Amino acid sequence: MHWLYLHLPHLFAEHSLPEFRSEQPVIVVTQDGRQVIDINLAAQQAGLEVAMTSETACCLCPAVRVVKYSAATAFQALRHVAVAALAESAWVSPDAPDGLYMEVGSMRRLKGDYAAQIAFLHEFYAQLGYTVHIAQHSRARAARILARQIGPAAADQPDAIIELRNLPVTVLSLSAPMVKRLHKLGLRTLGDLKALDTGELNYRLGTSLDEVDFIFGRRQWLPEPYYAPESFDWSQSFEHDIEQQQALFFPISQGIRTFCQFLRLRCLSAQRLILVLRFRESERHPARNLQINLAEAENSTESWLYMLKMTLERCELPAPVIAASLHAGGSHEAELIPVEQKAAALWEAPADQIRARQTRLLNRLAARLGEHRLLFPRCVHDPRPERQSIYAGSIIQATEAAAITQLSGRTRPLWLTPVTPLAFSSKAMVSEFQIIHGPVQIHTGWWDDEACYRNYYISRLPGGSLCWIFFDKHQQCFSQGLFA
Missing domain, CATH: 3.30.1490.100 (DNA polymerase, Y-family, little finger domain)
Structure with missing residues (x-):
């Protein structure tokens, strides 16, 4: 089998940002907004670089447009690329977040030699609006390394092997401490790792270096084929x-x-x-x-x-x-x-x-009423008891079954009542309440305008029933529920 690997370095931006190819500087930052992970040509000409902080980029170029990376959008873009590739190859496998494997045995019979295949794919994805780096090799993992690290690969296998041996160990999916540890052992290139037994290295280092075997063909690895959705x-x-x-x-x-x-x-x-x-x-x-x-x-x-x-x-x-x-x-x-x-x-x-009758x-x-007028109750993840259930639109599938938060192994009360203030200003004045369990502290809601700080107790009323009370940060007492 023979493989092509397509690396699309600007997949997210070129799929979702039409202005990425314009003269306006555009940068893509991580989801937390701290680090730059992609830039367009205008931003590069303005002196911006990948891996700098977003604050530094904005200071160097105040006119830059900042866009946060979205994993969901990137997934949709990769699926779009994979579906398009299925028209040219019977075996396609997406490699998140911005890569694609293609088996090219059938393509070679249709498109001709390697150079013709590469030229066709470059033109094909250019029409779709994507920048692509393509490499070929008889082993899928080797083609991946070549496309991501070198760009266009060598035309034949012996040259590719020479290039692979000279690549640094940083091309592997290893943590920074593990790379530093390999450097201390004098292992700096893939050729150094290939000369050693991978099993013994895995045992000694406590990590997996099986990718080295896949790259050099000592073990076989095939990407999982992708099937277009119905x-x-x-x-x-x-x-x-x-x-x-x-x-x-x-x-x-x-x-x-x-x-x-x-x-x-x-x-x-x-x-x-x-x-x-x-x-x-x-x-x-x-x-x-x-x-x-x-x-x-x-x-x-x-x-x-x-x-x-x-x-x-x-x-x-x-x-x-x-x-x-x-x-x-x-x-x-x-x-x-x-x-x-x-x-x-x-x-x-x-x-x-x-x-069937209910459906x-x-x-x-x-x-009759319109789908937006039909609502269903469902649970959501929110530590505040009064906010753990909402009414969702009828068209939204209620699949996000959120478990109600447990309090120290005890369930919350069966009847959740509206928050009602009680005539007590401190815990010392609660003489008629018998504390059964507590306190359980909830300090949450910092993300909106209804932050709360509460200490919850299970208390027994003079009549014998159990109630759920809490004290806020001002030591005001409130009731919120009754137990069966």
């Missing part, structure tokens, strides 16, 4: 222009039925489908994107047709419609969700029937 695309041009919403239902319903069949054959479901309407005189009336949303993900034709009808009734047509299309999955916002597999049964369980009711409510 996607659905349906389109139809109308023989006659359609001017009323009701007349759109029948032709688009054929696409809805095709979509539901597509989902069921792949054991998938969906919660959102994008409907694109194209109008006559497109210069004056650009295409309109409509979202068909369900309250819960499913693949039932009845629910999707009902929601399509409601969506079309609320849509106003600025001009006659000449074509329509449906899109889901792939690079679209409408995600396809795997259906939970269930064992086959002779009849449907009562719980499944109830669940149908929720979808009809969302269609």
Whole structure:
């Protein structure tokens, strides 16, 4: 097998910042905003460098634009690059955050020799707007090192081996203390590590240097292949222009039925489908994107047709419609969700029937009232008890099940009451309260305008019931809950 490695050093910026290629200085900083990790040509000409602090960069060039790095955006960009590469190679493997493996045996038969492949890929990704460094080698890890450290690799394998041996050990994924330790042992290049037994080095240093074996071919390593996500695309041009919403239902319903069949054959479901309407005189009336949303993900034709009808009734047509299309999955916002597999049964369980009726009711409510008016309670991560549950939109899947914080092994009260001040100014005055457990301190909320400092106690009231009280930083006493 033969591999190409594509290193895209400016992947995040070139994907999400159109002005990165402009004459305005632009820098990308880490998520905490402290260090520069990428710069454009204008910033480089202004004297800015990678790895300097953001404060230094702003002082040297006050006109610079500062953008924080987003791992989610970088992931979307890498997925976009990988999907494009699948059109040229059968084996593609993303290497986060900004690299890509490609097996090029099939490409060589189609594109010709190595130079033709490289020229084609440079032109291909230049059209997509990306800067790319490409290297080739018979081993995937070796191609990765060459692309990231040297840029274009040597044309044949013997030259590449010579270059690999001369590379410093800093090209490996090792911590700074481990690199310093290798230098003390006189191991400064990959050739020095190759001359030693990797197993003994791993045992002696307490770390893994298996990457050396992968680079020089003493052990085989293959990247995990990437498969493009399932996607659905349906389109139809109308023989006659359609001017009323009701007349759109029948032709688009054929696409809805095709979509539901597509989902069921792949054991998938969906919660959102994008409907694109194209109008006559497109210069004056650009295409309109409509979202068909369900309250819960499913693949039932009845629910999707009902929601399509409601969506079309609320849509106003600025001009006659000449074509329509449906899109889901792939690079679209409408995600396809795997259906939970269930064992086959002779009849449907009562719980499944109830669940199906609930889903149908929720979808009809969302269609009648609008998906943003249907709310679900869910838990969130917040140490303040009164802020641990919120109402989320119906289209948002309540998958972030946040566990309620435990207090020293004891659960919080069953009934959480509004914070009510009690007629006590200090703990010494609480004579009628019998403290059962506490204090448990909560000092949180520094990120917003409702910071709190509390000491919680479980107390027994004169009647025998248990209540949950706390004292704030001013020693004011409040009650917040009752135990069963």
